[in-house]
Amino acid sequence: MISVALIDDHAMMRTGLRLILEKAGGFEIVGEAGDGEAGLALLKKLEPDVALLDLHMPCLTGIEVTERARKADLRTRIVIVTVAGDSPFPRRLLEAGAAGYVTKACSDDELLQGIRQVADGRRYLAASIAQQLAMEAVTGTGGSPFDALSKRELEVAIRFAQGDDALTTGRHLRISNKTISTHKANIFAKLDIDNVVALAHLAQLHGLLDPGSACETANGTQRKPRD
Structure with missing residues (x-):
């Protein structure tokens, strides 16, 4: 039996995943969370075999939860x-x-x-993603523009794209406003853009944000990316 945690800010998505796993059998859903912070707490408490983690979430993004879970061993x-x-x-x-x-x-x-392979200690890439990466290697074509960013710049880019301001971004990433401003300038230069609206558009194109998520807060009220 593979124990699984579901961490996604969309209740409907969690319900869909739960139904798929329950129908398949061999999986135990040990917990659910609707944001990254609650999700990380859940992982620290239960340490399930596998966690299905949305990339874009309030409080902590999927990348941030992944890195903190790794640091916590x-x-x-x-x-x-x-x-x-x-x-x-x-x-x-x-x-x-x-x-x-x-x-x-x-x-x-x-x-x-994918879940079974990961639970077995291996890595898994969705077929569409693996094919895309393979084609880039064969043809020599450039990949995503986000490949030019450092890992920290990518985290900052995702937060700005989803509508967080510098203060919120700095608090969650535990870095100063000055450092955030430096990262923002570097991100704009590397992506050849000059505003956060363009950043959000790029992020959605490349799978870093759910469609429309740059205009939504955790409680469903509307917001727009900030310049």
Whole structure:
């Protein structure tokens, strides 16, 4: 029996995942959380075999939860769930330390395969993501523009794209406003953009944000990315 935690800010998504796992059998859902902070606390308390983790969440993003779980030396192996569309998948996400990456558009069979493979101690990349990365290697074409960012810049970029301001971003990442400003300037320069609206658009294209998530807060009220 593989113990699984579901961490996603959309209750409907968690319900769908739960139904898939319960129907398949061989899985035990040991807990759920609706934001990254609660999710990390859940992982520290229960240490399930596998955690299915949304990339974009309030409080802490999927990347941040993954890195903190790794630093805490938790036994849980994390599978990031991303929207990852037709645009190149950011290789930088692979450096976050997750054991697997699946897309929200993947089939039930692929999701189950990914969880089982990760629980068995191996890594798993969704077929669409693996094919995309392989094609980039064969053709020599450039990947995602987010590959130009450092790991920390990617974290800052995701937070700004989802609508967080500098103060909120600095608090969650535990870095100063001055450092945040430096990262923001570097992000804009590397991505060849000059505002956060353009950043949010790019982030959605490359699977870093759910469609429309840059305009939503955790409680469902509307907000816009801040320049």
